[in-house]
Amino acid sequence: MKAVYEEPRVDRVEPAERRPVTYSRSITLVLTHDCPWHCRYCGFRTDGEGLLAEAEIERILKEAKEGGAREALLISGERPGTMSHIRDELNRRGDSDFLGFANRVAERCAEAGLFPHGNFGRMTEEEFGRVRPHFVSMGMMLESVLDDPMCAPEKKVAGRKAGIEAAGLAKVPFTSGILVGWGESQLSRMKSLEVLAEIHSRYGHLQEILIQRYVPNAGSSWPAGAAPTLEEYRQMIDAWRDWAPGVAIQIPPNLESRWEELLGELDDLGGISWARDEVNPNRPWERVEYYKRRCMNQGRMLQERLPVYESHCSEEWLTDRWMEKVRKFRERKR
Numbered sequence: 001m002k003a004v005y006e007e008p009r010v011d012r013v014e015p016a017e018r019r020p021v022t023y024s025r026s027i028t029l030v031l032t033h034d035c036p037w038h039c040r041y042c043g044f045r046t047d048g049e050g051l052l053a054e055a056e057i058e059r060i061l062k063e064a065k066e067g068g069a070r071e072a073l074l075i076s077g078e079r080p081g082t083m084s085h086i087r088d089e090l091n092r093r094g095d096s097d098f099l100g101f102a103n104r105v106a107e108r109c110a111e112a113g114l115f116p117h118g119n120f121g122r123m124t125e126e127e128f129g130r131v132r133p134h135f136v137s138m139g140m141m142l143e144s145v146l147d148d149p150m151c152a153p154e155k156k157v158a159g160r161k162a163g164i165e166a167a168g169l170a171k172v173p174f175t176s177g178i179l180v181g182w183g184e185s186q187l188s189r190m191k192s193l194e195v196l197a198e199i200h201s202r203y204g205h206l207q208e209i210l211i212q213r214y215v216p217n218a219g220s221s222w223p224a225g226a227a228p229t230l231e232e233y234r235q236m237i238d239a240w241r242d243w244a245p246g247v248a249i250q251i252p253p254n255l256e257s258r259w260e261e262l263l264g265e266l267d268d269l270g271g272i273s274w275a276r277d278e279v280n281p282n283r284p285w286e287r288v289e290y291y292k293r294r295c296m297n298q299g300r301m302l303q304e305r306l307p308v309y310e311s312h313c314s315e316e317w318l319t320d321r322w323m324e325k326v327r328k329f330r331e332r333k334r
């Protein structure tokens, strides 16, 4: 019998019409918006909000089950555990530190049948090693090779590169990408992609990259700049295919209104949720059926994937426990 659910293999790049476009049905748990820094473009951070309440975790997990989510995206501000009010709250809840809390929430997600994908900003190899048993994949954007003086120290280019390398050393299936449309040049976009490809050539851990359009949110003090033209998008995609064959390219459709014009080239639409986009709340997604129809109109099938790509579903990248969960998930879908 033919499997209903088949992970697409993107090791070889086949003509677009023969490849499905993928997406992940996800729900987001913001472990905290609190962040010690004030990056100019950020519309996410807060002060003094504290950690996601235990009752709220359970409410979101219930919503995830009802909505049929597979991926639990766990995110936070940068190094929230360095803030004293967060440390106090972690102590009160009995968590050793912020990553201890993140791992505990990830375990609740796994118990609820979800596949946790985490993004907590820059981390060390040792920290990635700590979260690896609890998360099926992790991510952090490179964003750009250009340093913005108003960005958090943790987000300087050298730090971001070190964080992406650390994930590779820790053998964590990883998502990264670049931010476009904030005033950068096409040359800097290409250089940013080149840096990602170079890191990937050493560790092989990138499963996908985002070319993510910058959209200012309430709280962002950085205006949007010129978005890439379609030709510039295609130049980036072509170069990436040469530099990192088999590593999928995602363009989030709620952030780039011209995504359909790029359907012939892209691989993935990213996490799509019926719930709100916690990072870009002004840009909710359409329903999955809408994207399915739009893809079909162009002869491409929209197919669900897990947060970990098939390219990284192996003993090299996943612990035995996650291999087993992926295998059971596939069996259930047959």
Ligand code: SF4
Pocket (backbone or CB within 6 Å): 035, 036, 037, 038, 039, 042, 043, 044, 045, 076, 077, 078, 152, 155
């Ligand atoms: S972008 Fe990240 S590091 Fe910068 S202020 Fe926002 S949450 Fe903090």
